[in-house]
Amino acid sequence: MTKNPLFTFAIISLSMFLVSLQSASADDSYDVKENGPKKPIVWNKPIKATFVHEVHTVDAGIECSSCHDDIFFMQRGVAVRSGKFTMAAMAEGQFCGTCHDGDGAFSTESNCMACHTVSEDPIIWKTPTKTSFSHKSHVEEFELECSDCHSGVFSMKIGSSIANTDFTMAAFKDGKYCGSCHNGDDAFSSSTQCESCHYPPTEKIVFNKPVKTVVFDHDIHINKAELSCESCHKKVFAMKGGALEGEKLVFSDDPAEKRKYLVELHNKFCGTCHDSSQAFGYLTKCTVCHIGVKGYNKMNQGNSNKDTHEKSGH
Numbered sequence: 001m002t003k004n005p006l007f008t009f010a011i012i013s014l015s016m017f018l019v020s021l022q023s024a025s026a027d028d029s030y031d032v033k034e035n036g037p038k039k040p041i042v043w044n045k046p047i048k049a050t051f052v053h054e055v056h057t058v059d060a061g062i063e064c065s066s067c068h069d070d071i072f073f074m075q076r077g078v079a080v081r082s083g084k085f086t087m088a089a090m091a092e093g094q095f096c097g098t099c100h101d102g103d104g105a106f107s108t109e110s111n112c113m114a115c116h117t118v119s120e121d122p123i124i125w126k127t128p129t130k131t132s133f134s135h136k137s138h139v140e141e142f143e144l145e146c147s148d149c150h151s152g153v154f155s156m157k158i159g160s161s162i163a164n165t166d167f168t169m170a171a172f173k174d175g176k177y178c179g180s181c182h183n184g185d186d187a188f189s190s191s192t193q194c195e196s197c198h199y200p201p202t203e204k205i206v207f208n209k210p211v212k213t214v215v216f217d218h219d220i221h222i223n224k225a226e227l228s229c230e231s232c233h234k235k236v237f238a239m240k241g242g243a244l245e246g247e248k249l250v251f252s253d254d255p256a257e258k259r260k261y262l263v264e265l266h267n268k269f270c271g272t273c274h275d276s277s278q279a280f281g282y283l284t285k286c287t288v289c290h291i292g293v294k295g296y297n298k299m300n301q302g303n304s305n306k307d308t309h310e311k312s313g314h
């Protein structure tokens with residue numbers, strides 16, 4: 001055996017290093033009896049909140065008896081089952097609020113994010129249009145406070161806003177709801193980039209009235225033709241089904257009048273683009289849209305038209 005003091009020193013330092021490593025990995029040094037359960041206690045409903053024993057017993061030096069069993073039982077879930085585990089109760093000095101009153105520890109009136117994490121899942125409204133809102137991006141990415149929205153703009157209950165008749169784009173324009181920030185100053189205006197908030201329909205839209213059958217495919221227009229939602233939904237169409245159904249047939253015997261009306265109708269809607277400039281012209285290709293009808297004549301009640309190549313065989 002060597003008696004090299006340097007070697008002995010090396011062994012001692014190594015073992016000291018290992019010991020220090022061990023105490024650094026808290027799992028081994030953390031005494032559950034002394035300090036309470038190691039694993040954070042997490043509540044998920046109605047909102048995610050986390051309590052960590054170590055922070056309170058080790059870091060803040062609080063005795064078990066300060067909480068158990070006057071404020072909390074030593075059993076996970078009891079507080080929630082009481083049905084009274086709310087912010088209102090905490091504000092009155094119960095539960096976490098016994099200490100978290102801005103005096104003994106930071107207050108529950110603010111600092112929401114110290115105890116809460118927001119849901120990863122976006123809130124989705126299905127009607128009248130499909131829309132989504134992400135807590136995660138607003139809180140974590142854009143660093144907004146809960147109170148920026150939850151003191152006046154929105155209640156903390158899914159379904160509250162949609163129950164109001166004024167949860168609409170018109171109200172947003174007046175600075176309500178999402179429009180309180182999405183005004184072009186604090187965040188992008190809600191009269192732009194509709195696709196950030198709205199989903200396009202995945203099914204093809206079929207117009208059956210007043211004539212059969214025009215099929216409109218969002219997919220082609222958005223993905224192939226690369227049109228923005230606004231190019232149609234600000235001026236041409238409302239973002240809801242049924243707008244065209246209100247259009248009425250002109251029961252006129254005068255072909256000129258009838259034609260004038262058709263030009264007007266098409267120009268007002270699909271024809272704003274389908275005029276041979278941005279997309280194929282409606283005057284020449286009736287049946288690309290009117291797939292339920294054979295040829296131009298039937299639609300135009302026999303009034304033939306020199307412009308069209310779509311004359312039917314009969």
Ligand code: HEC
Binds near residue numbers: 072
């Ligand atoms: C600052 C308050 C506080 C202190 C101090 C505290 N606890 Fe707790 N403890 C809680 C809360 C809150 C719960 C969860 C109660 C509930 O869900 O109703 C809990 C739950 C427990 C549970 C049940 C865990 C489970 O999974 O069911 C045990 C065991 C426990 N505590 C042990 C201790 C011990 C041991 C100490 C002291 C070393 C201690 N606690 C100190 C607040 C505290």
Ligand code: HEC
Binds near residue numbers: 067071096104
């Ligand atoms: C007996 C008093 C007491 C109770 C009850 C109590 N806390 Fe605390 N808590 C403290 C003290 C003291 C601190 C440290 C000082 C501070 O941060 O203000 C603290 C700190 C915290 C922190 C900060 C952790 C960090 O990373 O700095 C969180 C989060 C927290 N408590 C959550 C809770 C929750 C959730 C409850 C209820 C389930 C609760 N506390 C109940 C006294 C308490």
Ligand code: HEC
Binds near residue numbers: 044046086
């Ligand atoms: C000291 C920790 C703590 C702080 C700070 C805190 N909360 Fe809570 N909160 C909790 C706990 C614990 C619960 C109960 C767990 C649950 O309901 O899922 C809760 C429950 C809630 C609930 C559901 C019950 C209810 O009261 O309706 C809402 C909503 C809520 N908190 C919002 C907030 C907001 C907003 C803030 C900031 C203004 C905030 N909390 C600050 C710990 C805290």
Ligand code: HEC
Binds near residue numbers: 046119145148150160
């Ligand atoms: C940018 C706005 C905004 C911010 C910031 C925000 N929320 Fe919300 N929150 C909403 C909207 C919108 C709803 C849905 C309300 C409705 O349907 O009327 C909602 C709903 C909720 C709900 C009820 C739905 C659910 O998931 O159970 C809770 C709880 C909630 N928010 C908590 C918080 C907390 C905690 C914070 C801060 C960490 C926060 N929110 C920050 C906009 C916001």
Ligand code: HEC
Binds near residue numbers: 168178
């Ligand atoms: C900042 C997000 C956001 C943007 C941007 C946005 N919307 Fe909305 N919109 C909503 C929310 C939220 C609702 C209400 C919930 C629902 O209808 O699903 C809504 C509702 C609607 C509605 C039904 C209610 C009403 O006002 O008639 C229409 C139509 C609509 N939006 C069209 C548009 C159009 C067109 C654009 C682009 C010019 C647009 N939206 C941009 C969030 C947005």
Ligand code: HEC
Binds near residue numbers: 137138149153
């Ligand atoms: C308190 C202010 C505030 C309110 C209220 C608010 N937002 Fe935002 N929102 C922001 C900010 C800030 C950004 C980031 C800046 C930007 O993109 O212009 C943002 C970005 C977004 C984005 C793009 C990023 C992402 O999450 O994909 C969407 C979508 C969005 N908001 C939807 C909504 C909807 C829907 C509502 C209403 C239910 C709403 N916001 C209410 C402030 C707000």
Ligand code: HEC
Binds near residue numbers: 231
């Ligand atoms: C080329 C034109 C065009 C573009 C671009 C377009 N839409 Fe549409 N959209 C329509 C037409 C046409 C309708 C049906 C209107 C009607 O029935 O009166 C419609 C209807 C809708 C509806 C209502 C569906 C229903 O059944 O009520 C939603 C929602 C919608 N669009 C969302 C979007 C979104 C989101 C975008 C952008 C990503 C978009 N649209 C882009 C033409 C377009």
Ligand code: HEC
Binds near residue numbers: 215216220274
């Ligand atoms: C904002 C402009 C715009 C509006 C409004 C518009 N379209 Fe289009 N559409 C296009 C463009 C661009 C193309 C792709 C270029 C082309 O085919 O000429 C296209 C292509 C098409 C196609 C061919 C799809 C294929 O098979 O490739 C059909 C069918 C069609 N549109 C039907 C309609 C109908 C029906 C309407 C009205 C409900 C309508 N479009 C409104 C711009 C528009």
Ligand code: HEC
Binds near residue numbers: 248296
């Ligand atoms: C770009 C697509 C498109 C093209 C091309 C097109 N139409 Fe239409 N047309 C429509 C839509 C959409 C409607 C309204 C929905 C419906 O009636 O089903 C409509 C409605 C009509 C109507 C019923 C209007 C009424 O109130 O009586 C007639 C008739 C008609 N079109 C004739 C024609 C003729 C003729 C052509 C060719 C010269 C033509 N369309 C080309 C999309 C188109």
